[in-house]
Amino acid sequence: FVTGILIVSALMPAGAGQTAGSKRTVNIGEELRSITATEKGSASWRLTAWKNTLYMIKSNPLFGVGIGNWQFHYPLYxxxxAVDKDFNEERQAKRAHNDYLQITAELGFPGIVLFLWFMGNIVYIGLRLMFIERNFLLAFMGIVGVTSLLSLMGHAIFDFPFDESLPPFFTAVVSAMVVYAYMNSSQKIEKKVSF
Structure with missing residues (x-):
């Protein structure tokens, strides 16, 4: 069943979700070139902002600059x-476009360690459920949890999903689902994970 869903999803046409009136065509080669072009565009800006954010982290490694304060401290960095050519009085960045760097800059190393510890525990539990649990529904909850969180964590490298309202809520729901499956596991999974 799951394999069938994955195969159908992979074979689904790229524009399947578009409305009948939309005429957008996608040139995959052009899209890949624009994503990897680091000398101009959003990739260039991200690399510049990330370099500057590393200096912000270096200046405030233990406590960071405070939640939501990246945008107020970025002008100093x-x-x-690297010189942020897009930065001026009218145009100022509000986010680092990398949640891991932004969390570290705002909360310091203890903040990023706690964040990664939490996410890592949920992914670990989900993986254990995937490979050990014999109850299909509970194992499926593990699969959904792992794939959802890993996708979101991958997205957070290049964007700021955890700075929006829905992804943290989604993360909480998925985490609760994985913990529920773990607590109701029919197998005697070693419960060495600490909460």
Whole structure:
């Protein structure tokens, strides 16, 4: 069943979700070139902002600059690691476009360690359910949890999903689902994971 869903999803046409009136065509080669072009565009800006954010982290490694304060401290670092050509009085960045760097800059190393510890525990539990649990529904909850969280964590490398309202809520729901499956596991999975 799951394999069938994955195969159908992979074979689904790229524009299947578009409305009948939309005429957008996608040139995959052009899209890949624009994503990997680091000398201009959003990739260039992200690399610049990330370099500058590393200097912000270096200046405030233990406590960070405070939740939501990256945007207020970034002007001080906009030319530290690399010159942010897009930064001026009218146009100022509000986010680092990398949640891991932003969390570290705002909460320091203890904040990012706690975040990664939490996410890592949920992924670990989900993996254990996937490979050990014999109850299909509970194992499926593990699969959904792992794939959902890993997808979201991958997205967080290049964007800021955890700074929006829905992804943290989604993360909480998925985490609760994985913990529920873990607590109701029919197999005697070693419960060495600490909460």
């Amino acid at each position: 906009a030319r530290k690691g």
